Amino acid sequence: MPAVEIVDLFAGPGGLDVAAQQLNLPVAGIEWDANACATRRNAGLETFEGDVRAYGPENFKSANVLAGGPPCQTYTVAGSGAGRRALDDVLRLVERLATGANISKDLDGLDDVRTGLVLEPLRWALRAIELHRPYEAIVLEQVPAVMPVWEAVGTVLRKYDYSVDTGVLHTEEFGVPQTRRRAILIARLNGTAALPAPTHQRYRKGQEPTLGNPDLRPWRTMGEALDRSYPFVVISNYGTGGDPKARGLRYSHQPSATVTGKISRNRVRTPDFDVELPRFSPAEAGMLQTFPASYPWTGGDVAQQIGNAIPPRLAAHVLAAALDLDLDLAHEVPLLRRTPPQTRRPSAVGERNSRDHVHA
Template identity: 40%
Template sequence: MAAHVLGYRTTGIEWDAGACTTRNEAGMDTFKGDVRQYRAALFPLAQVLTGGPPCQTFTVAGHGAGRRALDKVLEYIELLHNAVCAENADWKEIFRTWRQISEKLRRKEIEAKEVKERKRDVEELRGTVRKAMKDRMVQLAYPADAIKDVLKGLKAPQRLEFQDADLKGLLKEFSDLNDELVKLKAVLEELGDERTGLVLQPLWWVIERSRRPGSTPYEAVVLEQVPAVMPVWNRYAEVLASLGYRTRTQMMHTEAFGVPQTRRRAVLMARHDPAAPLHELRPAQSLPTVDETHKRYQPRTSNIASAGFAALQLEPSDTGRERPRHSWISMRAALDSARVISEARVHNRPPFTVISNYGTGGVPEARGRRDHDVPSATITGKVSRNRIVHMGTETDLPDPLCRFAPAEAGVLQTFPVAYPWSGNDVSQQIGNAVPPKLALHVLVRVLEPELSDEENEARLEKATADLENWKPDKPVKYRVHGDWKGHPLTAR
């Protein structure tokens, strides 16, 4: 979306049917399918690679599965890096390394599929046994409260005891199934899942374009994901530097770029510079950072009015010069601006509070709350479940004001109010998206580095206005693998 309003032609590869339907309605060129079935060589005229591979659960907290997943991905990246940097590196050897990694991941995926099928069977059997226990307790005239307590106690079945022989047998069967489930889950954690391979796809596309005979490197690469993926981007940057790219990794706070929402994104930016001496291509720091244009939201200390661009503060940039930073933008300011464009798509609400579908501080019942005059909390795939109440109360606004409509949730992601959200699971599509306004800042910095500060600011101001007032072109139909004829990036 951001590339479109900046005047760049884009082609997407997407396997989610709902997202493809939305892209069709928005007039966006799309290939529908699994990205692993495509190759960089199929799009020889593409100049820029952008993407957001699925976010692995790379957290180092909890039972260690995330740590193992992260370590495995970093291990594969290191193997590719070694192949690229080997003395007298040969394309056949590089490709052989990738094939070995891909085959290992494919075998794990097949094994994981079999384990998942067994896991589903065990869960179904456990449910059947649970129902049999409930029916037996009813036959034995157990009080309703006692039955309820026993069923709750099945979370730790080893603590339960019964005198009835049938219940004893059923409990033993349930416990055995429970133990098998624990083992199956441990196996799945060790195997990982298909997202591991998908996280590696952008790197392989860059390597293929850089090392495959007859190919030319991408001019620029931009990748983003949740904060936990930053270690992957930092390792990516090392590989890209060895391929002749200047790089920068940056943790970006969306509200600091004019997005009416607090959300953090880990971003990798790279620009090919074959003339630069190798020693200057230091990973993750040879491109300048993207300057923040707005203040970060501080929920406990911020008392600034949220009129959008009213408040300014001078803060030093990485270059040392002072740049003005506007106040963050509130939900109310963003929705009011969008309502000027389309009253039909944005409701007029009294002062309101949004109550999140999620708990806070690890307490499910402690729902997060944000008032209308501050930025939204992170928009997720559950945005349609958030309640909207009269400010400072628990009283829901009347229907349909009590929930954000798709267009409104999209506006909080900085999509234009006219964006044609379509297909299945629209809320998930919106929650998965990168805020286009954030993307504007990144793309202008990476794709147009020759702009002066003043030109950069003017470019962003115009692009932001174009984004807000954007309307879709005529709908298109997505393509599928093999439908290359006449496509502008395939030279066929």
């Protein structure tokens, strides 16, 4: 593969971008949330603040790898559910988009505008093909409910000679001290696409972390990831089975439950439940996502920024698999290479009317 340059759609506070830094890959991220952009700039990440729909491959002519993690709120169980209810409509729109149809009015008819954003990576990929500059590789991630969309997108990409692999990955199987599932698509124009192979055991309640495949490393625990020198238990803000009294529990010798924007509401106590301990700080929540401890979380809604991000450790594995790169497994947590803050806005590449540009 030629020299790699990544454009990251819906880049958030920088999960995939931190992974790209660890792999020494240049990356530019597009993000419309001002708080996430502030965090990115303080981390020295190249940032375009604006609507992904206002851009296209013509604005990033040197980028040959497309990555994206569209908003997941309408597809998650904890979210509005609008995306899950509209899934059949979204799948039909994938087919129409593949024929070159203008689907702007269809998108306007969806209950939540965020639902249709899952189609933006395909719009970018098809536009790049139209410009005779197809992406060498495409990496997409979302919550498991979006897997049918990724499979439909994969069907379209195969018609343009891409090799495609899709599947649901468990983050703890890649050294993330957290159980979280992500639907992943990897497409390659040259070469065979394949999801990364696990490096760590899968977490199973009541099972020792060393049981299973002897070639895999034990799953990582909260206690290993954080600087706390004492055992603790985390009492989830969510109720198991919808019962608010049946709070989920995770102990420090286990991986964290999925980190969400409500992680600051989780209570932390001693294992005997007698003593209330400090709740997770933003730095600690970020470390459970495998961000560096010194990551410069900035602005408001920091917990939401953290919860919305792809864990950099998982992203590093996915990028390495997509680009045939070696990943240094000696580093459990991707390193942050601080560089002078990069700040760009839509005007730097030609500001457009986002609605007119959605399906040009």
